[in-house]
Amino acid sequence: MEDGLVELKPHTLEKLRREVDLDDPDRRREAIDILREWIKKQDHFLVKDFSDYYLEWRLLTNGGSIEKSKIVIDRLCTLRTLNPHLFGVYNVKEDFAHVFDNGICFALPKVMEEDIRVSFIKFFKKDHIKTYFVDFLRYIVVMAEYMTYHDYLHKTVLVFDFLDVNLNSFVTDMDFMELKRHSTVLLEGFRMKPQKILLMTESNLAATLLTILKTLLKPKIIQRIQVIRNHEELSEIVPREILPKDYGGDEIAFKDLKEKWLNELSSPKMMEMLKQRSKERTDESLRPMCQFSEHYAGMEGTFRFLRVD
Structure with missing residues (x-):
């Protein structure tokens, strides 16, 4: 893309369109119009004006299926309503300054x-995770919002770097129910599809962490x-050729990637985008109750917005 944060291989978009039978412009236009x-x-x-880019992204990340795309468009709007504390118009440099001494996420x-896109989530040994965890999750949501409008790829490898933290205190202090709500937003709302999740640690407590995760995530993810x-x-x-130098690779250093991401996610353009996305919610009093029950019963979140007559 133009900002250099995320790149696509030549002809990737054409390939993705072809794989889901949307390479014909007329057929693609018809699907977007539907x-x-x-x-x-x-x-x-609450908002009904979605860009062609967003609607095509939904189609491409749902196998070209119009019906599946409808479901996930509705789902992300609903998740914004059910989990308002995870979404917001944040300037990450100002609002989350305390977070970045403790952790960082970047693609x-x-x-x-x-x-397949590779994303890193790295933690540092400084403060207890409970002092910054929710803001860290909010930061990741901001990054996901950015990727929605700058990257057509949804398959990813997630690398969790725990090498610099005490995994015992990390696991003890983590709010796993909040993590479950957040994972629902990423997996069900933004349609992130992890091909691998790599936990990088020398600690023997990795097995304990895995045991806990098994109670939160679907078996397919586990x-x-x-x-x-x-x-x-x-x-x-x-591959080394796409890894940062700090990880034994050939690409720019971790600290430089971090600065590029923080600058972009704090830009005026990003703030305007977040303002628009924050409006993409639902008024559940206007949704047929049977429809809500069918799709969202049991989903993590807050239901204080619902009114039942």
Whole structure:
């Protein structure tokens, strides 16, 4: 993309369109128009003006299916309503300054084979995680909002770097129910599809962390979790040519990537985008109750917005 934060291989977009039978411009236009007309009829949507880019992104990340795209458009709007504390118009440099001495999340510019994006979540040994955890989750949501409008890829490898933290205190202090709500937002709302989840730690408590995660995540996701102990093992999975220098790779250093991400996510353009996205919610009093029950019963979140006659 133009900002250089995330790149696509040549012809990736054409390939993605072809894979879901949307390479024909007329067919693509028709699918986007069908979604747009459906959105207009959703009385519970507070915003009905979605860009062509967003609607195509929804189609591409849902196998070209119009019906699946309808469900996930509705789902993200609903999750904004059910979990308002995770969404907001945040200037990450100002609002989350205390977070970045403790952790950082960023995507690598280049992709793996099969158009898989690699994202890092790195923690540092400083404050107790409970003092910054929710703001860290909010920061990741801001990053997900950015990726929605700058990256067509939804397959990812997630690298959790715990090498610099005491995993015992980390696990003890973590709010796992908040983590579950957040994972629902990323997996069900933003449609992130982890191909692998790498936990990088030398601690024997990795097994304990895995046991806890099994109670929060679906079995399909759990099967993709792998514990690695160092940068060398990481490079056996993620090619060195796309890794930062700090991780034994050929790309720009971690601190430089961090600064580029923080600058972009705090830019005026990003603030305007977040203002628009914050309006993309639902008024649940206008949704048929049977429809809510069918799709969202049991989903993590707050129901204080609901009114039942």
